[in-house]
Amino acid sequence: MSIQVVLVSDQVLQNLIPILMERPTQVYLVLTQEMARRRADRRLAQPLRNAGIPLIRCEGCPDSGFPEIRAFAHQVAETLLNAGTDTEIVLNATGGNKLMSLAFVEVFRDLASRILYTDTAHRRIEYLASSTQDERQAVPMPTLMTNVLDVPTYLRAQGFQCQRACSDDLAWRERAAARKAACKFLGRRIADPSLQQLIGTLNYLTDKALEPVPNSREERLAAPVQSFSRPPRGLWAEAMTQLAHSNLLSWEPGSEYFHYTDLAAAHWVRGSWLEEYAYHAVQDAGVHDARLGVEGAWDNQEAMANEFDVLACHMNQLLHIECKTLRYRGENDNEIAYKLDSLGDDVRGLFGRTWLLSAREPTEVLIARARRARIRLVPPAELQQLRDLVREWRG
Structure with missing residues (x-):
């Protein structure tokens, strides 16, 4: 005994x-x-x-x-x-x-x-x-x-009760595997200004394709067919081909029109791809446990948010990754960093880390604010090395 x-x-x-x-x-x-x-x-x-x-x-x-x-x-x-x-x-x-x-x-x-x-x-x-x-x-x-702690157990020790994670669903993992090539194409080449312009254009067109469901926080795919001002060429065409091969949308080379497959595909193109890219990076880096889209509730119900983009646990330490392709609507850079830091302190504890991945070039205000808040800001130029950055954190 x-x-x-x-x-x-x-x-x-x-x-x-x-x-x-x-x-x-x-x-x-x-x-x-x-x-x-x-x-x-x-x-x-x-x-x-x-x-x-x-x-x-x-x-x-x-x-x-x-x-x-x-x-x-x-x-x-x-x-x-x-x-x-x-x-x-x-x-x-x-x-x-x-x-x-x-x-x-x-x-x-x-x-x-x-x-x-x-x-x-x-x-x-x-x-x-x-x-x-x-x-x-x-x-x-x-x-x-x-390795004795996984993500849910680590969070439980911090006062957060996990209820679900998107990555726990087998069907989601199968879909993520099918679009992994497109995901890595975007993540590894997003530093190219041309691709950033495409992402901005697709975000704009996706907003046009979606509309809110009345009396709900949900959206629906109201106009799945959208068009560019002219047919994509060069890097834009390469990216659209990757999206089409992953069955996220239908597009023929030389056409300015494309057709979203479904609502989930539209959400993916509008920004979810960056979360998925981060998830693939931590998985490929060989961490002990990784989860995407973690939802739950705090014991005291006073924390700011109940959802995390990507969480990885290795050697009983936590890496909290948030991913943004656009600015928060109605918020400035200081508010973004403050919220991330407050959320990070709650979930990461003394020995965790918080990273903010940005598909757009961060402003000087956000860079300075993230440094003061102990948030590692990963700009577009570093996203292609994300797996190596995770390996460095993992040790």
């Missing part, structure tokens, strides 16, 4: 990762009075239940006062000693406040077989010396983290 003792705090991942790596028989969650009042353990409890790991809540740890905290740690230790002599006890000293960590390490140094510390930034588990170890035995070498 193995028991892992964790000190609950607002940072969940530092406790969750070692538990999922070691799979103890039981987990003891130590909560201060404030943590218990706020139910701070609920973001940790659900992933443990999903993993089939029983947990026991130990409430009442004082928020302050070293002697009082140490006395509570002794109570927890006495409870664990009654579990049996063959029980392995491991203390995770990463969580809680500093006084809690110091008090529990002092008490458990004579009891725990291992005392660990989660170094999330360097993706490893460190160990502290324990009195139960033979004096001649060296402190264990750090353990490299393994």
Whole structure:
């Protein structure tokens, strides 16, 4: 039997990762009075239940006062000693406040077989010396983290409950595979001004093809047949051929007319292609888990948005990618960056990253705002290397 003792705090991942790596028989969650009042353990409890790991809540740890905290740690230790002599006890000293960590390490140094510390930034588990170890035995070498978090589990730890993702649907994945060539053509060549002009023109024509459904937020394909001012040539013709081969639209070389296949195809051409390009890039980079079009709800229902373009999880860290082919309607660059940063802080936690992919050349205002907000702005010229950028992030 193995028991892992964790000190609950607002940072969940530092406790969750070692538990999922070691799979103890039981987990003891130590909560201060404030943590218990706020139910701070609920973001940790659900992933443990999903993993089939029983947990026991130990409430009442004082928020302050070293002697009082140490006395509570002794109570927890006495409870664990009654579990049996063959029980392995491991203390995770990463969580809680500093006084809690110091008090529990002092008490458990004579009891725990291992005392660990989660170094999330360097993706490893460190160990502290324990009195139960033979004096001649060296402190264990750090353990490299393994992939134990997927996107839904990571988000659950951040207070977000996933409800669905477009990429979870098999039919969607089959359609995405069928248009992957067109997707990569656009993504890898979007830095060309001529192709950017085509994308702008197609966005304009797609807006003409669609109309809102009355009393709804939905759209319908009202005018599937659209026309350019003259037949596409050169790079425009190459791009239109790729779109036609992917069955997104019907178009014959030398014609100024084209016909959208359906509503989904029109949405794809108007901007969804960039999200899909990002999804293919993270998949091709070999990340542990990637999802597109993630929808769900926050525990507190106070976050700004409940949908993410692309999320990738690798070595228990998150990459949040947002994709924009046009500006947000009615918003300036500062508002765009502010919203992305607020959303990113909620979902990524301390060790996640947020990237903004732009199919149009970003303005100086957006560049400066993104830099201040710790958002990596990926302009058109860098989109062709997106897979390599993801590999660099993955490590």
